[in-house]
Amino acid sequence: MSEYEKQLKAFTVLHRATSAVHEATKKDIQQNDLNLTEFAVMEMLYHKGDQPIQIIGKKVLIASSSITYVVDKLEKKGLVSRIACPSDRRVTFVSLTDQGKEMIESIFPSHEKKIASIFDVLSAEELQLLTEYLKRIGLHASKL
Template sequence: MSQYAPQLKAFTVLHRATNASQEVTKKQILTSNLNLTEFAVMELLYHKGEQPIQIIGKKVLIASSSITYVVDKLEQKGFVHRKSCANDRRVTYAALTDLGHQQIKAIFPAHEQKIAEIFEILSNEELEILTDLLKRVGHHASQI
């Protein structure tokens, strides 16, 4: 038996739980005529307001090379528009259009409900503990 068996088991369980959770939310998101990255960008803009395009990729965990394509697709659908920064010509913001705001406002409650269903087996105290533990693991992993 490996000396790292508990860590390997925890990693495997975390990975499987993440995949299962993502599969459930993916099915729900795809019914809205958006793919996962489009939804993630729209959700970010819905909750945080306009964002520099260069920052969006980091916040929704997609490659910076892909973010322009995703914003282009959302712009073609009429959900997002670009705004130039008044102070810095190198910066371009993405912002929801009125149609985009209506779309995400209509579909976000179902997404939120699906996430609540995933975690309904845990108490609020257990959720706090889980969140704290995952933050610790994530911060530690980013330092390695």
């Protein structure tokens, strides 16, 4: 097998594995009337606290135009609220409501278990190596 064929195979395996992990977590999250992006925003707010809307878009890896739509949907569901920054009118923070906190606290443990079950086929050492390799590939790809 040529070097190119090995690289193409690695790409295909990575893509299929990513898709499978994505689908497994998506099914789990959709049971709670959320999509993956909505869950990612709520999870970030749960672990990091109130965040400027611009930062959420960067951290959750979605376009700034899309983050507004996602926050609008979460706000309509009563799960988040917007808070104007008192010192900078250009900045709006997003915060979990009490209902949002209750929801994420009730669903996050099962999400955590789902992720653990996905990766439990790897030893601690294999998981560490996988993380290092994927980080290296991601950093290199971002420079290309």
